[in-house]
Amino acid sequence: xxxxxxxxxxxxxxxxxxxxxxxxxxxxxxxxxxxxxxxxxxxxxxxxxxxxxxxxxxxxxxxxxxxxxxxxxxxxxxxxxxxxxxxxxxxxxxxxxxxxxxxxxxxxxxxxxxxxxxxxxxxxxxxxxxxxxxxxxxxxxxxxxxxxxxxxxxxxxxxxxxxxxxxxxxxxxxxxxxxxxxxxxxxxxxxxxxxxxxxxxxxxxxxxxxxxxxxxxxxxxxxxxxxxxxxxxxxxxxxxxxxxxxxxxxxxxxxxxxxxxxxxxxxxxxxxxxxxxxxxxxxxxxxxxxxxxxxxxxxxxxxxxxxxxxxxxxxxxxxxxxxxxxxxxxxxxxxxxxxxxxxxxxxxxxxxxxxxxxxxxxxxxxxxxxxxxxxxxxxxxxxxxxxxxxxxxxxxxxxxxxxxxxxxxxxxxxxxxxxxxxxxxxxxxxxxxxxxxxxxx
Amino acid sequence: xxxxxxxxxxxxxxxxxxxxxxxxxxxxxxxxxxxxxxxxxxxxxxxxxxxxxxxxxxxxxxxxxxxxxxxxxxxxxxxxxxxxxxxxxxxxxxxxxxxxxxxxxxxxxxxxxxxxxxxxxxxxxxxxxxxxxxxxxxxxxxxxxxxxxxxxxxxxxxxxxxxxxxxxxxxxxxxxxxxxxxxxxxxxxxxxxxxxxxxxxxxxxxxxxxxxxxxxxxxxxxxxxxxxxxxxxxxxxxxxxxxxxxxxxxxxxxxxxxxxxxxxxxxxxxxxxxxxxxxxxxxxxxxxxxxxxxxxxxxxxxxxxxxxxxxxxxxxxxxxxxxxxxxxxxxxxxxxxxxxxxxxxxxxxxxxxxxxxxxxxxxxxxxxx
Numbered sequence: 001x002x003x004x005x006x007x008x009x010x011x012x013x014x015x016x017x018x019x020x021x022x023x024x025x026x027x028x029x030x031x032x033x034x035x036x037x038x039x040x041x042x043x044x045x046x047x048x049x050x051x052x053x054x055x056x057x058x059x060x061x062x063x064x065x066x067x068x069x070x071x072x073x074x075x076x077x078x079x080x081x082x083x084x085x086x087x088x089x090x091x092x093x094x095x096x097x098x099x100x101x102x103x104x105x106x107x108x109x110x111x112x113x114x115x116x117x118x119x120x121x122x123x124x125x126x127x128x129x130x131x132x133x134x135x136x137x138x139x140x141x142x143x144x145x146x147x148x149x150x151x152x153x154x155x156x157x158x159x160x161x162x163x164x165x166x167x168x169x170x171x172x173x174x175x176x177x178x179x180x181x182x183x184x185x186x187x188x189x190x191x192x193x194x195x196x197x198x199x200x201x202x203x204x205x206x207x208x209x210x211x212x213x214x215x216x217x218x219x220x221x222x223x224x225x226x227x228x229x230x231x232x233x234x235x236x237x238x239x240x241x242x243x244x245x246x247x248x249x250x251x252x253x254x255x256x257x258x259x260x261x262x263x264x265x266x267x268x269x270x271x272x273x274x275x276x277x278x279x280x281x282x283x284x285x286x287x288x289x290x291x292x293x294x295x296x297x298x299x300x301x302x303x304x305x306x307x308x309x310x311x312x313x314x315x316x317x318x319x320x321x322x323x324x325x326x327x328x329x330x331x332x333x334x335x336x337x338x339x340x341x342x343x344x345x346x347x348x349x350x351x352x353x354x355x356x357x358x359x360x361x362x363x364x365x366x367x368x369x370x371x372x373x374x375x376x377x378x379x380x381x382x383x384x385x386x387x388x389x390x391x392x393x394x395x396x397x398x399x400x401x402x403x404x405x406x407x408x409x410x411x412x413x414x415x416x417x418x419x420x421x422x423x424x425x426x427x428x429x430x431x432x433x434x435x436x437x438x439x440x441x
Numbered sequence: 442x443x444x445x446x447x448x449x450x451x452x453x454x455x456x457x458x459x460x461x462x463x464x465x466x467x468x469x470x471x472x473x474x475x476x477x478x479x480x481x482x483x484x485x486x487x488x489x490x491x492x493x494x495x496x497x498x499x500x501x502x503x504x505x506x507x508x509x510x511x512x513x514x515x516x517x518x519x520x521x522x523x524x525x526x527x528x529x530x531x532x533x534x535x536x537x538x539x540x541x542x543x544x545x546x547x548x549x550x551x552x553x554x555x556x557x558x559x560x561x562x563x564x565x566x567x568x569x570x571x572x573x574x575x576x577x578x579x580x581x582x583x584x585x586x587x588x589x590x591x592x593x594x595x596x597x598x599x600x601x602x603x604x605x606x607x608x609x610x611x612x613x614x615x616x617x618x619x620x621x622x623x624x625x626x627x628x629x630x631x632x633x634x635x636x637x638x639x640x641x642x643x644x645x646x647x648x649x650x651x652x653x654x655x656x657x658x659x660x661x662x663x664x665x666x667x668x669x670x671x672x673x674x675x676x677x678x679x680x681x682x683x684x685x686x687x688x689x690x691x692x693x694x695x696x697x698x699x700x701x702x703x704x705x706x707x708x709x710x711x712x713x714x715x716x717x718x719x720x721x722x723x724x725x726x727x728x729x730x731x732x733x734x735x736x737x738x739x740x741x742x743x744x745x746x747x748x749x750x751x752x753x754x755x756x757x758x759x760x761x762x763x764x765x766x767x768x769x770x771x772x773x774x775x776x777x778x779x780x781x782x783x784x785x786x787x788x789x790x791x792x793x794x795x796x797x798x799x800x801x802x803x804x805x806x807x808x809x810x
Binding site for chain 2: 039040041044055058059060062063066073076077078080084085087088089092107110114117118119155156157158159160207415416417418419420
């Protein structure tokens, strides 16, 4: 769900597509199915990812502004819609400045929490509970403003996109819907998505061509319901089983018991207790397995639903994304991940054997300890950045590419008459999203 | 004059124009196929924009209108590249800028790390004494609630603090006597609140605001009142130096530096935690050593045996303390003990007297029943 989420917040893609393909540029409105292509070399993208990962590690993350800008430039400019590619015109410096402004805005908020916590004395620990909704609210606010920045830096055929609407209103709506999602164990998710996407797309423009979203929450709900039962159903069984156990007797027996056999002897109906525990654990396991297996299906379903709901004036999109494509991307990620894991394990063994030899020869010196600790941290960072790089190079790139290429466009004729509108907006939203750790690419 | 075909977008509408581009002496001439002039872009004002590898995309620098010229003809693109120095198809200029940006980010990283290692401790040393005691008291209450919740496993039949009931009363009285002697000699600006709590570990902690928790395990492993007093004196040193407040200030500053400014990348979390741990233990090694020196001086003032602290430290640590030295909060027990012994030897003038009568010490040992 996280990945689907960040993909969807990513660009606010101007899915507008123009009629004429390069070959038929003289023709008026093209028929249905003008092409969206992704023309980027995966090799070039991998190069950006690997260089970025190394520099992120060396600069403790400060390089992220340049990294994000590079990735966006690559993805945007290699997405070709009816013979013309998108252009990302944002710069890393804008992101740095946006981030610094966001920090300046957030510091008083954090200091306020700190002082409040201090003034309340023992009750101060509840301030963090209070702080969570405030930060969640700011997070949604930032997501909306960040989308505005990205849209206004997205240029297609000499016209920029832009976004209107109030980030405050969006944040209130989003907070309400996410609360509902939590309270309904995810059942409200389709309706929340439809509602929030409608708000976003209603305020999204390519030039003066306004967008809207027509995906139906009910349809997504009905399609997703079987999956929800497969994942949440076993969990409900587990909860029901756990509730039916007489925990008072179990705890009492556990207190007095000296050994496992003694525990079984003391507990009345021990065999039924063990049977119930096995059922509960199996149910939880089944739920986890179902969630892992169904996640790509879910992601493909939501992506298809989202793309198919996008409209710009008389233009409409339709996605033919196949679930198998998403599965293939995840399998590739798992395969590469396994190779990385083996490589890291080998590297780790060699490193620590080396340290063992050195410290065995010279005794435990402070220097070898420091170097050992540094090597452990370095290996961990290499692993985390490595997996993140693999994920971005396989799953995220595939979702972008397949999402784009599976899209078909109807009524692209409207794109011939779009006029410029909107201005560029600041990157403070991006900075806030970054500082609050809610940013996507 | 070189010329070729290109696509042109005027930045006002989305219509695409197929145009002919002529390379004039000082500018690009953009003409429609019928020859009408559409625009004249001086080479110096050209802006090279992000595009796929086989397209040269140009705009006009600082123009509010986003007019775009897209050249696919490699020969024409090369000719434009030759004339306009802002066009950088080889990417050499971009690489130069990138190297500079990377240089600056390295500089910023090093500067922030230096701030964390040297700036923050210096800053918190200066700020901690300025914080009013009333604020420290409130801070202590807030921290106290959290620490108690963390330490107290709950659910036990007996109260978490020892010495509350009838059986522990003589022990509590003995503890109060010991603490009273130390507190009078220390002459602290805030009252101490010392409690023995039911925890197995042999340890003691000092919080901001004068709270000191001695764990039951420590009382059990102490062999004399002087040993316990030595540990108490060490913790009183933390209170006198306002180390609790300093560490709260430092960890707030570190959280801000590492959590907010740096480390917002995948896997960055652990770098942040590792960096914080290393930096904070480096602080606390110095802090512990200075609390040890305070303890030696305080024990000297009440006529106790300052070497007892060294003895109990070594006993608790056991032989060959395992673990990685830089990640330990406390400097190695052996080093500390040696430093304490040396300081005690330098200070010792009178022969130390036992701090509590044998009966009192026996009662104190039984404080947790």
